[in-house]
Amino acid sequence: MGKKRVTKFVSLIFLLFMAIIWIVPLLYTVTSSFKSEDDIQSSAFTILPIHWVIGNYQDVLFENTSAPVAKWFMNSLIISVSQTVLVLAIVSLAGFGYSRMKFKGRNAIFLFLMATMMFPAVVNLIPLYKIIDSLGWVNNYLAAIVPGTAGVFNIFLVRQFMQGIPKDFDESARVDGASDFQIFSKLILPLIRPVLTVVALFTFTASWNDFLWPSIVFNDVEKMPITPGLQLLQGMYALDVAHALTGALVAIVPTFILYLFTQKYFMESLSLSSGVKG
Template sequence: MEKKRITKGISLIFLLIMAFIWIVPLLYTILSSFKSEADIQSSAFTILPINWVIGNYQDVLFANTSAPVAKWFMNSLIISVSQTVLVIVLVSLAGYGYSRMKFKGRDAIFIFLMATMMFPAVVNLIPLYKIIDTLGWVNNYMAAIVPGAAGVFNIFLVRQFMQGIPIDFDESARVDGASDFQIFTKLILPLIRPVLTVVALFTFTGSWNDFLWPSIVFNEVEKMPITPGLQLLQGMYALDVAHALTGALIAIVPTFILYLFTQKYFMESLSLSSGVKG
């Protein structure tokens, strides 16, 4: 009993240290967004602002024509939401096909699909850009939405979750005259809602935070998403820390809110059989 208590105490201390390491930079960013640039550049380090200002938010959102953060924010929102919806549709259908339907070469195709995860994504950048350029999608939302719509890991995650649903459910539905489409929409989809929520969370967050690929396919300032666009908030010769921190804080708001509303499903999905009750 005493050993168990000591283990719990050590685990608690470790978690508190990790939370402190994560929270302090975020807290500093929040407080610094209300500081003037002079206060931030001052040699006297302070956590709290000496003079609280809201001008940073006004400058970043409305008064910066060379770096239109509000427009970037909407671009990211459109791209991330569109890609998330597309991913949910594609991976749920693919997961159903690989887990419930029987066709020749199914397992071989799935193994080959999983093998592609061994290649780093950077290997695909040049051929993928050539495809996007050929389709005329450079500086177009489609360039950021379509390439990441069928992530192999998401297909694997959904398939494994479906594997935990007894096949007897499908057979009972077929006896009642249900088609594959009805089984998928009325039986399987409600059961896999937790894992689809996690896929949506991962997809939205990954799309919103993606920096490298949007930096390649977008070269018009007005059409950029917010993550690659934030680099334009820095001056030509010196970094404007106050505005950069304010822009970064604005950029993390959607993903933070999304996690608050989906953390319940995220925890449920840690068990691949959590979608099946009883």
């Protein structure tokens, strides 16, 4: 028993030490965003601001026309929400197709899709830009929304989840005269809600945080989402701690809030996605 106590104590010390490393950058960001730049330069390292100010937020969100953070934020919201909705629709339909419909080549197509997951995405970057360009989507939200819906992993997750639902359910509904669409929409959709929540959360955060691709397809400052936008902001506020950190903080608020309310799903989803592979 004594040994167990020691283990527990040592690991608590370790966790506390690591927690300090993890918390300092976050705390530094939050408190700096409420300090005036003068305070930071003169008395840089007080933990709490001497004078609390919210001017940084006003400046960063609305005043700077070459880094319009509020606009970027809205662009990001539109892009991430639309992509999430689109992915949910596509993925649940496809998952149903591969799990419940019988047709020629079903397993072959599915296996082929799975195999392409091993293919590194970097190779398609340059031609994808050309496709977006020929569709006239450069600087258009669609450039950031649509290509992300081609992914395969979510279909795999949803199909896997559907396989866990007994086929008897569908059979009895079919005997009662239900069509495929009815089985899909009335029976299966409500049952796969947990996995759809997971897909939605991951799609939203991935879309919100995507960096390289949107920085290629957006060069109009007004149209771009916030994640590539921050790169411009960094250049603009290279020597202005307060404003730079305020911008960064604004950008992480949505995923942070989402996480607060849906922690449970994030945790479950990770074991879900690694479990099926393991």
